[in-house]
Amino acid sequence: MVIFMSDKVIVTLRKEQWEAEPGKTARQIIEERGLNPENFLTMINGQLVDDSTRLKPGDHLKLVAVISGGGDAS
């Protein structure tokens, strides 16, 4: 079996997936996408990390959306 290692960072957010350049911080990648870092936690290769962590080629960055809600506000 041949495994192709990507030289990019794979980013996932729910069912969405895209590629990003390595060498950036998780926070930069979130902001470049036009998203607000306050709305997410960041996991790299399955581990929770602070968003100042820089991504390496082949890393998988998962954005965990944290906003929940709905219902009546009373």
Added chain:
Amino acid sequence: MPRKCRKCSRPAVINMRQHKLALCAEHYPEWIIAQTERFIKKYHMFTRSDRVLVAVSGGKDSLALWDVLLQLEYQVDALYLGLGIDGAYAYSAESRAMCEAFAAAHPGTTLHVLDIQDIYGESIPAMAARTRRGRGKPCSVCGLVKRHEMNRIAHDLGYNVLATGHNLDDEAAVLFQNTLNWQVGYLARQAPVLPEGNGFARKVKPFCRFYERETAAYAIVRGIEYIYDECPYSEGATTIYYKELLNKLEAEKPGAKLHFYLSFLKARQELFANWKEEKVDLHPCENCGQPTTAPGLCSFCRMLPAEVRPKVNLANPISLQFPVQPENSAEKA
């Protein structure tokens, strides 16, 4: 270089900009647990002699709260209400499975489960479709059912405190909404603790000073499986919109949400020191006995079809303790 934990210099898993505090996977849960204990004491929520019932939904906040209170060795059990919400996926079934998995991993605590459809013959969406209250969205019906049943079950099972997993983002969003609309009555009542009395259990929010991302981070670090998908009816909810607005402010000005909420709690003492709610006489509901403002039936019992109403006082939850004991195990032994 990624940020380092303030306590040990290992890589941080979270940076809380409003506190200028970054912590690692070991020290972060310790901090959450210690802070929760501090808030419980500061706001006089409950003591170790109280019996606390946590309302769990399978989400990050309520399961994290259950976990923290267990670690703090309070007398705590949980209540799950099955709402019968499916949507594109089995939302209620999935959320119940999360609660049962948590309970199974924590012997010595009890999960009470009450399925609304099993007892009252209708799911929440079906109740909403049948009644005027539910026109448009079932959230109002859902809120009414949950408030009624949580209070009733806490009373019936002898818990004097009801704890919910509301976090600071929940509180700030509601505060924002009530301020925009100048809902003075709601503002006067918004607090970390609502005292017991007149047939109502004490209601407490021990996570009211944690940001939503902090409770999520706690659940992840502790390995708590929670339902990641939202209730299908929450799509487009106003509270989510307000939370996003407040997070835009937070991104520009770290600590803005915390300041908004804490300043309100302080101002509230002055603003509402002499606040007297319009005196409302409470009466026991003719059907279920719970307090209600109008003579006759309470809103919940009025919503039920007449033939179903007698079930209210008989509707006990099933109580699950793990590991599940086989029936008649004593006889077999």
